[in-house]
Amino acid sequence: MLRNRAAWPLVLASIAATGCLERESIPVSPCTSATLVQEVTITQVDQVDLLFMVDNSSSMSEEQASLIEELPRMVNILASGDFDQDGDGFGDGETNDPDFEPVRSLRVAVVTSDMGSGGHAVPTCSAPDFGDDGVLRTRGNTDAAGCMASYPSFLTFDRDSGVSAEAFARDVACVATAGIGGCGFEQPLESILKALSPSFATPWTAADFTPPTFHRNTHGHADGENDGFIRDQSVLAIIPLTDEEDCSARDPALFDPAGPFSGTHLNLRCSAHPEQLHPTDRFVQGLLQLRQDPRRLIYAPIVGVPVDLVPTGNDAPNWDTLLSDDPAIRDERLEQRADPTAPDRLQPSCNVPGRGVAYPPIRILRVGEQLEAAGAGVTVQSICQSSFEGALTQIIGWVRRALARSCIPRRLNLGPDGAVACNVVAVVPEGVDCSAIEGSEARRQDGVPVLRDGRSVCVIPQLIPVDRSAGADEPVGHGWYYDTFTSEALTSCGAQRIAFTVQPPTGSTLRFECFQSVDDAAPGEVTLSSFCAPEQEDLCAAGTSWGGAPLACDPHTRTCGVRCQTNADCRAAGLVGLVCDRRALSEVSPTDFTGVGEPHEFCVNPTCE
Numbered sequence: 386m387l388r389n390r391a392a393w394p395l396v397l398a399s400i401a402a403t404g405c406l407e408r409e410s411i412p413v414s415p416c417t418s419a420t421l422v423q424e425v426t427i428t429q430v431d432q433v434d435l436l437f438m439v440d441n442s443s444s445m446s447e448e449q450a451s452l453i454e455e456l457p458r459m460v461n462i463l464a465s466g467d468f469d470q471d472g473d474g475f476g477d478g479e480t481n482d483p484d485f486e487p488v489r490s491l492r493v494a495v496v497t498s499d500m501g502s503g504g505h506a507v508p509t510c511s512a513p514d515f516g517d518d519g520v521l522r523t524r525g526n527t528d529a530a531g532c533m534a535s536y537p538s539f540l541t542f543d544r545d546s547g548v549s550a551e552a553f554a555r556d557v558a559c560v561a562t563a564g565i566g567g568c569g570f571e572q573p574l575e576s577i578l579k580a581l582s583p584s585f586a587t588p589w590t591a592a593d594f595t596p597p598t599f600h601r602n603t604h605g606h607a608d609g610e611n612d613g614f615i616r617d618q619s620v621l622a623i624i625p626l627t628d629e630e631d632c633s634a635r636d637p638a639l640f641d642p643a644g645p646f647s648g649t650h651l652n653l654r655c656s657a658h659p660e661q662l663h664p665t666d667r668f669v670q671g672l673l674q675l676r677q678d679p680r681r682l683i684y685a686p687i688v689g690v691p692v693d694l695v696p697t698g699n700d701a702p703n704w705d706t707l708l709s710d711d712p713a714i715r716d717e718r719l720e721q722r723a724d725p726t727a728p729d730r731l732q733p734s735c736n737v738p739g740r741g742v743a744y745p746p747i748r749i750l751r752v753g754e755q756l757e758a759a760g761a762g763v764t765v766q767s768i769c770q771s772s773f774e775g776a777l778t779q780i781i782g783w784v785r786r787a788l789a790r791s792c793i794p795r796r797l798n799l800g801p802d803g804a805v806a807c808n809v810v811a812v813v814p815e816g817v818d819c820s821a822i823e824g825s826e827a828r829r830q831d832g833v834p835v836l837r838d839g840r841s842v843c844v845i846p847q848l849i850p851v852d853r854s855a856g857a858d859e860p861v862g863h864g865w866y867y868d869t870f871t872s873e874a875l876t877s878c879g880a881q882r883i884a885f886t887v888q889p890p891t892g893s894t895l896r897f898e899c900f901q902s903v904d905d906a907a908p909g910e911v912t913l914s915s916f917c918a919p920e921q922e923d924l925c926a927a928g929t930s931w932g933g934a935p936l937a938c939d940p941h942t943r944t945c946g947v948r949c950q951t952n953a954d955c956r957a958a959g960l961v962g963l964v965c966d967r968r969a970l971s972e973v974s975p976t977d978f979t980g981v982g983e984p985h986e987f988c989v990n991p992t993c994e
Contacts (some may be wrong), residue, residue, distance in 0.1 A: 387564070403717065416496060423723065431488055432491075432618060433463065433491050433619060433620045434615050435492065436496065436580065436621070437452070437495045438495075438497070438573050438576055438577050438580075438625040439452070439496070439498070439561055440626060441498060441565060441566065442509070442567050442568070442573055443569065444630065445626075446968070448768055449561065449985040449991060452626055452773055453561055453562060455773045455776075456557055457550065458470075459777045460554040461551075465543055466484050466488075468485060479857050484503070487544055488541065488788070490541065491541070492537065492540070492541050492614060493539065493540050493557045494614050495521065496521060497522065498571035498572060498627055498629075499512070500572040500575050501514050502516075502570050502571075503639070505639070507568075508658065509568055509652075512568075514600075515600065516568050517576070517978075518611045519576045519578070519579030519606055519741055520606055520611065521606075521614065523537065523560070524560070525559040526558075526559050529559060529562065531559070532558075536559065536560050538613075540556050540560070569651075571626050571627055571629045572631065574625075575631075575634075577668075578605065578668055579606060580606055580607070580611055581615065581675055582606075583670060584596050587607075589615055590674055593674065600637065620723075622784055623672070623682075623685070624686070625688065625749060626687060626688075626778060627686075627768070629743070629744050630655060630748060631655075631749050632662065632732075633662055633748075634662055634663070634665075636754075638661075638664075639654050639658060640654070646658055652729050653730075654729075668752050672684065673756065678760075679761045680760050680787060683761065683784060684752070684753055684762070685763070685780040685783060687776050688750075689733070689734045689735055689742075689743025689744050691732060691733065691735045692767045692770055695770075695775075695776075696779065699777070699782070701763075702750075702753065702754075703866060704754045708747070734746075735768075735769035737771065739771040740769050743768050750765065758980035763783075764779045766779060771970055798943050800943075800977075801977070803850065803853075804847055804867075805867045808847075808896075809844075809896070810844055811843045812842050812895075813841050813889070813890055813892075814893065815839055815840050818841050821889050822889055824846055824863030825844060825846065826843065827843060828842040828844050830837045845864050845865050847866065848865065850866055852870070853869060853870045854870060856870070857871065859884060859886060860886070863887045864886060866883075867881065867884075868883070871884070911927040913936065913945060916943060916944055917943060918938065925937050925946075928945055931947055932947075932957070932958035933958065934948070934957065935948075939987045942987075947987065951987050952964050952965050963989060963990050965987075966985045966987055966988075966989040968985055969981065
């Protein structure tokens with residue numbers, strides 16, 4: 386018996402969907418036909434809280450300039466939704482248009498990598514105890530025309546405020562020009578975590594939130610100096626920009642010039658003594674617990690990875706390549722990473738003329754790999770690129786995906802015509818009719834439109850894709866479709882989603898009504914309830930048997946089941962409580978088997994028929 390508990394998308398409220406109820410007196414057994422009904426309210430996520438962590442050490446002037454150069458374009462795209470920059474913006478009705486619903490409110494803040502040097506006096510660390518301490522920057526770059534000396538701790542762009550995206554981006558650039566006077570012991574992960582962590586649980590933290598502690602037993606600033614930056618329902622995007630590895634130290638003695646690690650050159654301390662650094666799990670768990678849903682978290686480091694290894698388009702990072710054992714660029718062993726021409730330095734991971742050099746960001750990448758596995762949106766870009774246009778386009782793409790997802794946790798079974806046996810019904814806000822959802826029709830009873838609490842009830846048509854090969858385009862038309870193939874589903878959801886070519890209005894309540902077979906088998910596993918088609922008897926045979934009885938493809942549920950002649954055959958296979966359904970197929974499913982007198986002869990759960 387299956388109990389289906391589905392975590393629906395980022396833009397939807399989380400709801401538990403229950404299939405057939407199990408009778409207490411019988412053991413668990415699969416119920417492959419389950420009525421799945423989920424009712425969720427569409428609340429458009431249109432707030433983005435964007436944190437830049439800018440390395441302000443001595444080698445970062447060109448990289449900060451590259452970031453600032455691309456900021457106006459990034460803000461313009463988020464504010465307009467015009468992802469492909471063809472000038473038409475969102476809502477032009479073009480098929481396969483990548484544009485998206487514009488961000489209504491964008492907040493941007495900046496922190497630096499300077500977290501001091503544990504109180505020890507070392508070169509470049511002018512504030513050795515705490516450095517900038519993860520406090521959001523308020524200082525403006527007064528050397529640039531139009532920049533003020535000070536700004537709020539975060540800058541807010543509201544779509545309807547009348548402030549231009551260009552003017553907002555200029556203000557962000559004034560704050561993001563962090564200079565190059567920061568501590569040479571870069572601690573970007575610690576800075577990010579302290580900037581964003583509150584000292585107590587908040588409405589936007591995870592249910593199991595535990596506040597992390599920092600140097601000298603201090604707490605994070607998110608409900609102190611940085612209060613107000615993170616919002617309850619926002620997408621939180623984090624962009625670390627650094628040409629160095631993370632050196633977030635657990636033991637401040639690591640920085641003591643005359644301390645227990647004095648035998649290692651200061652430049653090599655962090656690489657030579659990784660055991661003195663905070664484990665990367667601290668930052669993975671610390672960032673995940675800042676969101677109630679990990680899909681509202683984006684992590685997009687622009688760091689020292691070779692340019693040819695960065696993902697493009699909708700590709701995900703290739704962690705096997707990025708974290709390989711190539712000693713030239715990504716090996717953790719100091720003896721294989723030391724630069725033979727300069728023994729007090731590491732061998733760079735990328736070195737582009739005019740851009741300087743960058744070093745292997747192993748720890749930063751490991752955090753990304755684990756965040757992605759937990760459901761966050763992750764991309765990795767190279768700081769050695771001559772322009773950050775491609776890098777920020779990738780990051781905008783992840784923001785776009787995070788604003789509108791509709792992932793579902795299990796596969797649905799395709800019918801002979803390629804459709805799934807589901808309806809999608811929208812109850813639109815009061816005062817709105819079904820014309821607000823192009824292609825939909827009002828649900829009627831006895832010819833009269835159905836109302837629910839005074840609100841129109843609209844049936845959205847299902848579109849059937851012609852091509853379901855990986856990376857194929859969405860179907861043409863206005864409606865919804867079951868998506869297991871687009872790059873969006875594969876990269877954002879990992880498996881499947883319900884996708885819309887039309888967007889129901891904010892405030893709509895969607896009802897997903899499915900009489901479906903649900904496959905709980907692991908990928909590649911064939912077992913009772915695995916999907917099949919009637920001509921795929923060999924597929925079910927690959928599952929050998931269930932309770933000693935051979936599996937076969939049930940033509941009604943299109944899943945692997947146990948054939949039978951009597952109820953005793955079901956009991957003998959261990960399917961206690963199931964019965965042998967010997968009705969004609971035309972009686973079991975008149976629509977699919979009109980006039981077919983062949984008996985069904987499969988064990989079924991009577992509570993699911």
